[in-house]
Amino acid sequence: MAKPIKDESHKDTSAREDILQRLFDTVQSRRGTDPNLSHSARLMARGRNKIAQKFGEEAVECLIEAVNGNRKELISESADVLYHLIVMWVDSGVSPEDVWSELKRREGVSGITEKASRPKEKLG
Numbered sequence: 001m002a003k004p005i006k007d008e009s010h011k012d013t014s015a016r017e018d019i020l021q022r023l024f025d026t027v028q029s030r031r032g033t034d035p036n037l038s039h040s041a042r043l044m045a046r047g048r049n050k051i052a053q054k055f056g057e058e059a060v061e062c063l064i065e066a067v068n069g070n071r072k073e074l075i076s077e078s079a080d081v082l083y084h085l086i087v088m089w090v091d092s093g094v095s096p097e098d099v100w101s102e103l104k105r106r107e108g109v110s111g112i113t114e115k116a117s118r119p120k121e122k123l124g
């Protein structure tokens with residue numbers, strides 16, 4: 001039998017948001033600095049397509065580790081994905097608060113309920 005659903009939305013997530021916020025602030029501070037001294041600066045200097053390509057590559061590496069059941073490597077690749085996602089946010093002018101707000105807006109709404117409420121596509 002499936003486990004009952006628990007509401008976890010009351011839990012304090014500030015520590016998790018903190019490290020991502022700090023990483024975001026660091027990457028943002030690297031914008032326009034010497035690409036020889038900062039990997040983030042080098043990546044942003046190479047442009048949005050390169051940033052997106054690197055994010056995609058890291059995401060694929062991450063899913064390969066998940067599919068293969070390699071927990072340790074999945075953790076490492078997940079950190080790479082989050083770093084490259086943050087570089088993409090900085091480059092695109094998206095702040096962590098923008099994303100947290102969207103997640104907060106969705107809190108408590110089951111994906112199943114949300115999907116069922118979408119307008120049905122007309123056939124034919």
Ligand SMILES: N=c1c2ncn([C@@H]3O[C@H](COP(=O)(O)OP(=O)(O)OP(=O)(O)O)[C@@H](O)[C@H]3O)c2ncn1[C@@H]1O[C@H](COP(=O)(O)O)[C@@H](O)[C@H]1O
Nearest residue numbers: 023026027030037038039040041042043054079080083084
């Ligand atoms: N979390 C990370 C992080 N994760 C991965 N990487 C780097 O990402 C690079 C990925 O290497 P790849 O060979 O895959 O990519 P590439 O060098 O772009 O090469 P190509 O694929 O284009 O050939 C490596 O150099 C990693 O060290 C990171 N670089 C920086 N950070 C964080 O960002 C902060 C600022 O770093 P700098 O911008 O370098 O000062 C650091 O203090 C860290 O907290």
